[in-house]
Amino acid sequence: xxxxxxxxxxxxxxxxxxxxxxxxxxxxxxxxxxxxxxxxxxxxxxxxxxxxxxxxxxxxxxxxxxxxxxxxxxxxxxxxxxxxxxxxxxxxxxxxxxxxxxxxxxxxxxxxxxxxxxxxxxxxxxxxxxxxxxxxxxxxxxxxxxxxxxxxxxxxxxxxxxxxxxxxxxxxxxxxxxxxxxxxxxxxxxxxxxxxxxxxxxxxxxxxxxxxxxxxxxxxxxxxxxxxxxxxxxxxxxxxxxxxxxxxxxxxxxxxxxxxxxxxxxxxxxxxxxxxxxxxxx
Amino acid sequence: xxxxxxxxxxxxxxxxxxxxxxxxxxxxxxxxxxxxxxxxxxxxxxxxxxxxxxxxxxxxxxxxxxxxxxxxxxxxxxxxxxxxxxxxxxxxxxxxxxxxxxxxxxxxxxxxxxxxxxxxxxxxxxxxxxxxxxxxxxxxxxxxxxxxxxxxxxxxxxxxxxxxxxxxxxxxxxxxxxxxxxxxxxxxxxxxxxxxxxxxxxxxxxxxxxxxxxxxxxxxxxxxxxxxxxxxxxxxxxxxxxxxxxxxxxxxxxxxxxxxxxxxxxxxxxxxxxxxxxxxxxxxxxxxxxxxxxxxxxxxxxxxxxx
Numbered sequence: 001x002x003x004x005x006x007x008x009x010x011x012x013x014x015x016x017x018x019x020x021x022x023x024x025x026x027x028x029x030x031x032x033x034x035x036x037x038x039x040x041x042x043x044x045x046x047x048x049x050x051x052x053x054x055x056x057x058x059x060x061x062x063x064x065x066x067x068x069x070x071x072x073x074x075x076x077x078x079x080x081x082x083x084x085x086x087x088x089x090x091x092x093x094x095x096x097x098x099x100x101x102x103x104x105x106x107x108x109x110x111x112x113x114x115x116x117x118x119x120x121x122x123x124x125x126x127x128x129x130x131x132x133x134x135x136x137x138x139x140x141x142x143x144x145x146x147x148x149x150x151x152x153x154x155x156x157x158x159x160x161x162x163x164x165x166x167x168x169x170x171x172x173x174x175x176x177x178x179x180x181x182x183x184x185x186x187x188x189x190x191x192x193x194x195x196x197x198x199x200x201x202x203x204x205x206x207x208x209x210x211x212x213x214x215x216x217x218x219x220x221x222x223x224x225x226x227x228x229x230x231x232x233x234x235x236x237x238x239x240x241x242x243x244x245x246x247x248x249x250x251x252x253x254x255x256x257x258x259x260x261x262x263x264x265x266x267x268x269x270x271x272x273x274x275x276x277x278x279x280x281x282x
Numbered sequence: 283x284x285x286x287x288x289x290x291x292x293x294x295x296x297x298x299x300x301x302x303x304x305x306x307x308x309x310x311x312x313x314x315x316x317x318x319x320x321x322x323x324x325x326x327x328x329x330x331x332x333x334x335x336x337x338x339x340x341x342x343x344x345x346x347x348x349x350x351x352x353x354x355x356x357x358x359x360x361x362x363x364x365x366x367x368x369x370x371x372x373x374x375x376x377x378x379x380x381x382x383x384x385x386x387x388x389x390x391x392x393x394x395x396x397x398x399x400x401x402x403x404x405x406x407x408x409x410x411x412x413x414x415x416x417x418x419x420x421x422x423x424x425x426x427x428x429x430x431x432x433x434x435x436x437x438x439x440x441x442x443x444x445x446x447x448x449x450x451x452x453x454x455x456x457x458x459x460x461x462x463x464x465x466x467x468x469x470x471x472x473x474x475x476x477x478x479x480x481x482x483x484x485x486x487x488x489x490x491x492x493x494x495x496x497x498x499x500x501x502x503x504x505x506x507x508x509x510x511x512x513x514x515x516x517x518x519x520x521x522x523x524x525x526x527x528x529x530x531x532x533x534x535x536x537x538x539x540x541x542x543x544x545x546x547x548x549x550x551x552x553x554x555x556x557x558x559x560x561x562x563x564x565x566x567x568x569x570x571x572x573x574x575x576x577x578x579x580x581x582x583x584x585x586x587x588x589x
Binding site for chain 2: 114115117118121122123124125126127129130131133134206210213214217218219220230233234236237240241244247248251254255256258259262263
């Protein structure tokens with residue numbers, strides 16, 4: 001896991017603070033959306049359509065008179081749900097396969113790494129789009145597509161970590177005691193791989209959220225009337241020249257969210273990089 | 283080196299075989315039978331269905347269909363679009379040059395602004411310019427390309443009337459999509475150039491170069507920059523490869539009639555033959571560009587030896 005020195009470096013890193021603040025803002029907005037949003041995000045009020053930002057509607061209203069601020073607030077839920085779930089499942093698959101490849105080697109390693117090579121040979125967004133199209137539109141398709149494409153980088157990273165750790169003496173000692181492979185991986189190898197996995201997961205949240213918005217923009221993600229930021233930007237694009245607020249505010253929310261997770265990931269990477277830790281000691 | 287290139291080219295074969303296999307089976311496991319998928323949303327009569335099944339060999343065992351499909355892919359035949367009533371390969375080849383033009387333009391924007399910005403940042407570390415550049419690059423990385431495209435249209439084309447908002451034509455039509463597509467690479471390249479230049483500028487051989495009487499320009503460009511090139515080439519190569527395949531969103535926003543917009547049209551029509559063909563085509567370019575980047579490493583850094 002993380003030692004005290006790494007935690008201290010995380011605590012002292014200003015990038016982590018800003019990233020954490022923006023990420024927490026997203027998480028809290030998603031959790032308390034019903035309390036924060038002043039209007040029903042699905043509530044249609046045709047007489048109120050395309051109202052500019054005002055004291056009543058902070059971010060204006062859209063083509064159906066729905067409150068844009070309330071929809072942006074509820075949109076945080078979709079972004080977070082897809083980002084966290086797709087990334088976590090990819091992490092789980094990547095950790096299991098990467099550990100197996102690195103620990104057992106031989107034909108298992110060859111098989112898994114060739115699967116990794118093939119998955120990484122596809123351009124990311126295009127493969128995600130293709131899978132989402134074949135499964136059918138909707139949030140499950142986005143989740144499935146993102147999870148089934150993102151695991152490969154984690155598996156490669158984890159294999160590298162396991163290869164470094166597996167020849168250490170304490171691993172040999174555990175094996176000599178007769179510990180089964182899964183126990184050695186679980187108790188002795190995985191804790192050593194926690195830091196890179198955490199950085200990978202955090203940095204990937206930003207790209208997963210961006211990809212979800214991109215798919216929704218193309219009409220493959222959340223379906224109307226669900227308040228996804230990507231589909232809101234797409235809908236707003238039609239009226240952009242006259243009613244820019246319908247697209248500008250969901251875009252700001254999306255950019256701030258991605259910025260938050262990027263900063264958090266960057267900060268964690270800087271704090272947990274063994275090179276930086278060595279410099280701090282030396 | 284030649285042996286290395288030959289070995290890498292040989293390694294492409296199993297990867298491309300895997301890509302084509304996955305694409306074939308993805309299309310088969312998708313809901314609906316292959317014929318309805320090929321036909322898209324149009325209704326087919328029973329007679330026509332039976333006739334097409336025979337014509338396309340869909341009445342034969344799956345393994346035979348797979349073998350036929352792989353033979354076609356090797357020959358460069360990526361299938362037939364029922365929506366466009368044309369072979370997929372010729373449709374893709376028609377759109378691809380327009381995507382290539384956009385990708386090259388975006389990369390030119392990214393390389394010029396990104397590398398120049400990153401170098402100035404590295405030469406003036408912790409100054410106001412450096413901090414502004416870091417902030418802008420973080421903002422650039424975090425801004426979704428489709429939203430940035432909309433903002434550019436709103437500001438530059440609609441409000442200031444400087445450039446056309448969308449469409450295909452000469453240079454004026456190319457500028458906004460190239461900026462939108464290149465922005466993330468500008469930001470990434472600026473960060474990468476700054477970081478690697480800062481690392482290189484602290485090396486002792488640069489002090490030696492200065493002591494030997496090299497001018498600051500010689501020190502920066504000849505000694506420092508040439509040694510910072512490898513990570514920069516990696517970013518340029520990977521981003522360029524993704525532009526060729528992933529400009530789906532940019533081309534949609536700017537109505538640029540390239541491969542990306544063509545794929546979006548295929549998605550709307552549920553033209554699975556085009557989607558799978560485009561995936562294989564783009565994957566081929568993706569791995570090819572990665573190979574070129576690997577070869578460039580050895581050219582840039584003679585210390586890299588490929589066994």
